[in-house]
Amino acid sequence: MAQRSTRRPLIGVTAGTKAMMTGAWAGHDAVVVTEHYVRALREAGARPVIIAPQDAWSDEEIAELDGLVLTGGTDLDPAAWGEEALVTDMDPDPERDAFETALYRAARRADVPVLGICRGLQIIVIAEGGELHRHLPHDVPAHPTTSERPTRVEAGIDAASDLAVALGTRADVTAYHHQGVRSVGGDLRIVARHDSGLPLAVEAGSGSSVLAVQWHPEVDGEGGAAVFESLLTAVRHRDAAAPLPALV
Numbered sequence: 001m002a003q004r005s006t007r008r009p010l011i012g013v014t015a016g017t018k019a020m021m022t023g024a025w026a027g028h029d030a031v032v033v034t035e036h037y038v039r040a041l042r043e044a045g046a047r048p049v050i051i052a053p054q055d056a057w058s059d060e061e062i063a064e065l066d067g068l069v070l071t072g073g074t075d076l077d078p079a080a081w082g083e084e085a086l087v088t089d090m091d092p093d094p095e096r097d098a099f100e101t102a103l104y105r106a107a108r109r110a111d112v113p114v115l116g117i118c119r120g121l122q123i124i125v126i127a128e129g130g131e132l133h134r135h136l137p138h139d140v141p142a143h144p145t146t147s148e149r150p151t152r153v154e155a156g157i158d159a160a161s162d163l164a165v166a167l168g169t170r171a172d173v174t175a176y177h178h179q180g181v182r183s184v185g186g187d188l189r190i191v192a193r194h195d196s197g198l199p200l201a202v203e204a205g206s207g208s209s210v211l212a213v214q215w216h217p218e219v220d221g222e223g224g225a226a227v228f229e230s231l232l233t234a235v236r237h238r239d240a241a242a243p244l245p246a247l248v
Contacts, residue, residue, distance in 0.1 A: 008047040009066035009235050013037050014103065014120070015052050016073050016096055036218035037071055037117075044228040053099040062103065063110040066235045070100055070120025072216060075179055078134065080126050088135040090147070090178050101127045108210070113234035115227070116212030118177050121202065124212045129185025133198070136180050142196035147178035150216065155200045161191035163201055163211060166226040173200075173215040173223065180214060209234055 015033035020026050031052040041048045049065065062068070077092035078085060080101070085092075100123045107114050116124045122132055133139035136147065144151055153175045157164045171192075181199040184190060192201035192213070204210035211231065217224030 008045060009232060010064070011041050011046045011048055011067040011069060011231070012051045012062075012065045012103075013041065013048045013069045014071050014096075014100055015050050016071075016093065017053060033071055034218070036216075037069060040218045040224060040228045041069070043225060044232055046228075046232060051103070053096045056099070056102045057106055059106050059110050062106040062112055065107075065112055066239075067113045067115065067231050068103065068107045069231070070104060070114065070116045070123050070212075072118035072120065072176070074119070075134075076119070076122050076126060076132065078132075081131055083134070086134055088138075097123065111209065111238060113231055113238060114210045114212075115231040116210070117218065118175075118214060118216060121181070121212035121214050122179055124210060125181050125184055125188065125202065127186075128188050128204070130188065131182040133180045133182045136178060136198070137196075139182075140180065140196050140198050143180070143194055143198045144175075144196075146175040150174050150176045150219070153194055153200075153215070155192040155194060155215070157201070158191040161201075161203055162230060163191050163203065163213075163227075166230045167223060171223055173213070173217070174220050175200075175215045177214060209238070 015031045017029045018032045020028055020030050038048045075090040075092050077094040077097050080097055104124055104127050137143045137145050152172055155171045155173055157169050159169050184202055187204045188202045190199040191203045193199055200214045202212050217227035
């Protein structure tokens with residue numbers, strides 16, 4: 001009887017580039033992603049694969065992954081949704097924006113589950129035709145300032161969401177962001193908000209094939225681990241629905 005593979009899921013983790021400041025390679029770009037993402041995925045039972053901005057991946061290449069994590073980082077380039085730059089924008093990286101947007105769209109075409117974290121949520125929202133608040137808390141005065149340092153905020157979670165299965169209907173989370181969701185498009189649905197009304201999480205697809213949060217579960221201990229486990233649950237759901245390989 002054919003059996004499904006017991007290998008650890010391969011999860012792509014996006015990275016950025018940043019100029020090194022010291023040492024023999026000072027001034028040269030390095031591929032960077034904080035170790036927290038890698039550790040969280042390993043503890044969840046996955047094998048992380050770091051993905052640097054580069055040439056576009058084909059649908060066949062992205063399908064070799066079991067899941068994808070779009071990580072945090074700087075503000076998105078407002079040109080991506082047809083707006084002009086503001087003096088309050090924080091160092092957009094259009095190359096990374098374009099690469100991660102294409103990667104996300106390829107993942108959806110290939111039915112690869114996606115977890116978006118902070119900036120990763122914003123990539124997903126823009127890719128699906130939504131819009132962002134550009135300057136928080138100015139745009140949503142009741143929202144706390146979260147762009148200067150990691151800040152604890154409370155998320156109210158839709159009881160009917162897959163996220164609520166992982167975290168319940170209220171969660172105290174670590175936020176660190178300057179932009180935020182203004183509207184969503186495509187098949188995204190808002191499944192968590194701050195008391196100020198700012199959306200803090202979205203989902204799409206059956207079995208949360210897309211889950212994105214406007215906080216940093218990689219530094220949130222047990223509660224954060226549950227978010228990464230939600231990604232692996234989506235991977236298992238997809239694999240369970242796939243046909244077994246034929247006997248040879």
